[in-house]
Each structure stands twice: as C-alpha cells, then as structure tokens.
Amino acid sequence: xxxxxxxxxxxxxxxxxxxxxxxxxxxxxxxxxxxxxxxxxxxxxxxxxxxxxxxxxxxxxxxxxxxxxxxxxxxxxxxxxxxxxxxxxxxxxxxxxxxxxxxxxxxxxxxxxxxxxxxxxxxxxxxxxxxxxxxxxxxxxxxxxxxxxxxxxxxxxxxxxxxxxxxxxxxxxxxxxxxxxxxxxxxxxxxxxxxxxxxxxxxxxxxxxxxxxxxxxxxxxxxxxxxxxxxxxxxxxxxxxxxxxxxxxxxxxxxxxxxxxxxxxxxxxxxxxxxxxxxxxxxxxxxxxxxxxxxxxxxxxxxxxxxxxxxxxxxxxxxxxxxxxxxxxxxxxxxxxxxxxxxxxxxxxxxxxxxxxxxxxxxxxxxxxxxxxxxxxxxxxxxxxxxxxxxxxxxxxxxxxxxxxxxxxxxxxxxxxxxxxxxxxxxxxxxxxxxxxxxxxxxxxxxxxxxxxxxxxxxxxxxxxxxxxxxxxxxxxxxxxxxxxxxxx
RNA sequence: GGCGACGUGGCCGAGCGGUUAGGCACGGGUCUGCAAAACCCUUUACGGGAGUUCGAAUCUCCCCGUCGCCUCCA
Numbered sequence: 001x002x003x004x005x006x007x008x009x010x011x012x013x014x015x016x017x018x019x020x021x022x023x024x025x026x027x028x029x030x031x032x033x034x035x036x037x038x039x040x041x042x043x044x045x046x047x048x049x050x051x052x053x054x055x056x057x058x059x060x061x062x063x064x065x066x067x068x069x070x071x072x073x074x075x076x077x078x079x080x081x082x083x084x085x086x087x088x089x090x091x092x093x094x095x096x097x098x099x100x101x102x103x104x105x106x107x108x109x110x111x112x113x114x115x116x117x118x119x120x121x122x123x124x125x126x127x128x129x130x131x132x133x134x135x136x137x138x139x140x141x142x143x144x145x146x147x148x149x150x151x152x153x154x155x156x157x158x159x160x161x162x163x164x165x166x167x168x169x170x171x172x173x174x175x176x177x178x179x180x181x182x183x184x185x186x187x188x189x190x191x192x193x194x195x196x197x198x199x200x201x202x203x204x205x206x207x208x209x210x211x212x213x214x215x216x217x218x219x220x221x222x223x224x225x226x227x228x229x230x231x232x233x234x235x236x237x238x239x240x241x242x243x244x245x246x247x248x249x250x251x252x253x254x255x256x257x258x259x260x261x262x263x264x265x266x267x268x269x270x271x272x273x274x275x276x277x278x279x280x281x282x283x284x285x286x287x288x289x290x291x292x293x294x295x296x297x298x299x300x301x302x303x304x305x306x307x308x309x310x311x312x313x314x315x316x317x318x319x320x321x322x323x324x325x326x327x328x329x330x331x332x333x334x335x336x337x338x339x340x341x342x343x344x345x346x347x348x349x350x351x352x353x354x355x356x357x358x359x360x361x362x363x364x365x366x367x368x369x370x371x372x373x374x375x376x377x378x379x380x381x382x383x384x385x386x387x388x389x390x391x392x393x394x395x396x397x398x399x400x401x402x403x404x405x406x407x408x409x410x411x412x413x414x415x416x417x418x419x420x421x422x423x424x425x426x427x428x429x430x431x432x433x434x435x436x437x438x439x440x441x442x443x444x445x446x447x448x449x450x451x452x453x454x455x456x457x458x459x460x461x462x463x464x465x466x467x468x469x470x471x472x473x474x475x476x477x478x479x480x481x482x483x484x485x486x487x488x489x
Numbered sequence: 490g491g492c493g494a495c496g497u498g499g500c501c502g503a504g505c506g507g508u509u510a511g512g513c514a515c516g517g518g519u520c521u522g523c524a525a526a527a528c529c530c531u532u533u534a535c536g537g538g539a540g541u542u543c544g545a546a547u548c549u550c551c552c553c554g555u556c557g558c559c560u561c562c563a
Contacts, residue, residue: 011493040563047563084561170492171559220561221542242563243494249562276494277563282555283518286562321512326495327556334501337513341501344512347527375503383503387511397528459522466524478528484526 001377003058005238006325008272009168013379018237019270024060025232026052027269029224029249032069032123033103034084036294037110039278039315039330040242040285044429046316047275047324047380049116050241051426054376064121065231068107070100071126071207072199072218077407083217086206096206100124110295113312115427120187121231125223129209132218132226135260136211144259148188150200150214154255156193163258168272169247195252197222221252225260225268228253234261239269243276246285253382275324280305282329290355291331306332313429314339320382320426333367343486345386346431348393349418351400358405365396365410369417382426389422431486443474450476 003016018024028048031041048066055062070085082270105287111118126134130215136152147156156165156173166172173193196219201208208215228236234257241250250272254303257268260421278285285292293303301309310332318338368388375385398404406414422428446465453461466476 031563032561038563042563044563087506113496169558172491174491244558244562247492247558248560254554255527275563277557284562286556292562305522318501329501331501333513337501341512344527381503384510387503390511394528428540429519454522457522463523470525475525479527480520485528 001374003054003377004379005271005273006379008274009267016271018060019235022059022061024055024062024238025236026055026062026064026238026240027224027228027232027236028064028066028119028239029245030066030068031103031107032084033100033107034088034199035103035287036296037103037107038285038292038294039298040292041107042110042116042295042315043278043319043324043328044112044240044242044275045111046114046319048273049427050320050324050380050382050425051238051240051273052117052119053427054380057420057425063121063232064119065121065123065228067227068100068104068122068222069220069223070104070124070126071096072220072223083207089206097126100126106296110299110312113295113299114316115312115429117427122410123227125218125227126207128227129218132222132231133198133209133211135222135226135229135256136218139197139256139259142259142262145197146190147213148357150216151188151196152198153189153194154197154252154259155190156195156255157191159255159259160456163255163263165255166251167267168254168433171247171250171251184206195219195221195248197256214350221249222256224249225253225256228268229257229261234264234268235266236269238271238273240273240275243274246272246274276327279327279329281331285330298335310335311339313342316427317342321386321427323383324380341390342428344393345389346428348396348421349422350430352396352415352418355396355399355406355411355415357408357410359407361406361410362404363406363408363410365414365417368392369413372417372421376421376425385421385426389418443469443485447476447485451483 002012005016006013026048028044031037048064052062052064059183066233071083085096085099088094088099092099094102109120136145139154140147140152144154144159159165160173198213198216198218200214201216203215205215205217208217227282228234228239239250244303254265254268257265280291280293283289283291293305294310295315297303298310298315299312301307314335315338318330318335319328321338321341328334372385372388375381375388378384395404399406423430446469450462450465453459453465469476474485477486
C-alpha cells in the first residue's frame, strides 16, 4: 500500500503521487502573529509535521513552506475590520514589526518544545509584497478583478463565467448570498462575495506600501497564493491548513490562482489537506468565545482549567492518539491520560534497546511492520499505528525476560521500526535521558551513592538523595536491578 | 435557512460486512526497606427504529442529539 491522503477537493482518499518526483511541495498556512500560540496552532503544526516527516521518510525531497502572516489579516466582518497586527500594536503601543516578532518568537519556542520541525522556508507576508502586487496586476490584466478607490477586489461574478467557484468548500454563490447577512461598508464591492486583493491605506495606517493603485496593503488571501506559488510553482503537491480555513481562505486561494494563471493552475494544489479543530468541552476554541488556551498556559499550568504544568510531549501524544481529521476535545484529564500512555510506550521503547538477540525468533516482525506502515499510509492513521505499538509492549517485556526471542536481524528490524515510526515520523522524544553529559555523570554519581547507601541500609541517606532530586525535578524509577530517572513535569 | 461532520464500554479513541483495536481510569495482585514507578489479571460497547444480508458498529431509509462552516480563527 502506498500513502493515501484525504483530499478535501474530491472528498475522498486518493493515492499520493508527487507531480515531479522525487520532489514534493508542501505549503501550510501558519499563524497570524498577533497573539500567543494556542492549542489550535499546535494541532495544525503537529499534523503537518508528521506529514512532512513521513514524506521525507518515504524518500521524497520535500520543500515545506509555512508562512507567517504579519500583515493583511483583518478583524471582523467583510474587509472593513482592523488589521489584527495593527490592532495589537495600537493596544500595546508597539511597532507592528515588534508585535510580529514577539509572537513569532513565542510560536517558534512552543513549536520547538513540541518537537515540531522548522519548515524549509518560513516566508512572511510583508517580505513578499512585490510578489503579491505582481499577482494582483496579472489578475487585473486578465479581467478577473477591478479597482475602486485604490482598492482591488476579485470579481467573483466574472470569475464564475470561466471557472467553477466554490469547488473546495462545496458552496454555491447563491447559497452564500442567501446566507450572508447585511454587511456594512461594502459599497465598494460589486457583489458581497467579492473579496479584497489590495486595500487602500489611510495616511494614518501603520503598515502601507506603494502599489500601482496607490498606497495600501495586501488582502489576507493573496499572501498565501503568492508565496506558495513563488516557492513551489503552480500547481504544487499539497496545501494544508486548519479545517476552518477551507472557506473563505482556501477557496479564495484557488480562485486567485485560476484568475492569475488560468486553468493551468489546476486548483493551485493537487491535494488539499485539512486538520480538524481542538474543542474545549465540546465547543470550538475561539477568541470570541473566550475559551482558548495558549501553549504557554498548558506548559506552565497557569490556566483556570489546569491544575499543574504539562509536558509538551503529552500534548503531542494527545493529538497523535486521534486521527487528524477528527476533533480533539481538550481537557486536563485527557492530557494526563495521554501523558501516561506516552510514558508507557516510550519506556518500553527504551527497554527494547537493551534487549539482546536470540538464535531464533518466536514472532514475525515483518508482517507487523507492514501493518504499522499500512496504518500510516491510510491517511496518516496515527492512532491505529500507535495501537500496534502498544500491542507489542508486552512482547518487549517478555523479550527482556528471555521468555521470547528474536534473531539479530529480526531484533534490528523491530528496533528500527520503533525508532523510525515513534521518533522519526511521529516525532516523539525519548523519556529517559541517556546522553552523556556533565549533568548525567553527576547524576549517575548520585545514583551510585544512593545504591551504596541502600545496600548498607542507610535509608535516611538514600531517601534524602531521592527527595532532593525530586525537588530538582528528577524522578527516580527503582527497578529490581537498576535505577533509572526521568524529568518530572 | 444552506453545506458538512459526527454520535462506540467510566473517560479518550481506532474501526470502511464476519477476528479481544488500543490507551487512561477503577478494582484485584506481584515486586520493593518505604514510596513512586514498573509488571500481571480483570470489565465486551457501538444514540433510537426499520430494512438489506447467512452475518452490520460497519450498507440503506427515517427519527433523536451534538458539533463545525456560511464573519476573523489552526
């Protein structure tokens, strides 16, 4: 079985075949950097991190582009809202770029903690104004947009004459009209569903650029079209993002690509892949509902719904235990359950590394390995893949007790599969610390002293070492024949 | 109102016509100087109704309920 991905465009799983093997172009909508990264950012990042890692594992040469939106993303209805970045800058009395850089840094910090790999290219919207202007000019030349008072809007009605509109979201213009409310300040637009490619800036506007239509700034949707196509060409292989971006953002991107390049754009991307959202008590996290939880709050435990700090890996595992296209309902209980599961699995993995081979095998590794990759190939079914590993935890313990055996080759393949899938593809960090360092050497000395104390029945000293280490965040795990340790969260 | 997703054992969560998914929690036990951890054992579920089928959690229809999108959101 080869990798299959669910394509939002076709509403079914399709075999993944790159347009230009071995190269794969992957574009994912990154954060709008006007606030602290939250659970939703983590879900999307982890989802596409796994896809990125798996594609690389399969031998593809992946160019992974994930943008930073630092201009153009408006608040509120229609296109009359305030730019999110600018609003934050005004409220906090900062330069817009100061806001963007602060929250970009926090985003990176949180992603690093989650062991999310940096993309190959992380372009900013403000860094690609010329590309956006060029694209808008071309759309105008081709007649799919119009200029009003220094702003440029995409002419959906004109577009519909040549291309189907709404193919990604399944929406019809008539339905949009029926469902749309009375929106204010749309006098400039010919139709309510036209959207802005470029907006005229008032003199007081903090971020503005020269353009053929006067001073202004780009609309939200154009940045992703311009940057993805700039770095990946058109069409490219995979465009990803959160499910809530399907409409209008991604629909607009497809429209812009066709308007700019014609039918050759082929929906801009071959595959459109969307991760589902994180809910809190069954409801979507959103600013308006005021129920969103930031990653810093999860990691620090400083949130009314949380009683203690939580390890980033617990969150990563929580997401991996669900399929990426189903919602994950976040709760501290679920997070702690995921953490325990993660500890159990990774502890077994590290036990596996200590197993010695036998002269014969009592179990067939290869078919199991096949099943693991079949699960991943099946639209990244990480939950099913993890279950296959859990099923082998007991086997590892029997291997270690010499009640089961694997030949050197089988054992190597078994260990390799654990490493490849859990560490390389799913991005789970090991629990126990085994690297050589001053810290480790010091700690090992303490463990040796404690072992000696226990042998001499000097339990007061042994417990003192254990308790003081616990205070420093190191939890000791006493096994019959050895003592291991892990970071207590 | 339109479009879409989903309802699985205490909780989370796979499942795509026929095997115990798996995890967490609870309970019992083993190990341990104590504690923690670890390990062993244990609990058979699929919103309701009708239909198709030898056989349905899995397909069809109806009903009930939850959620998402249609406005910014990952």
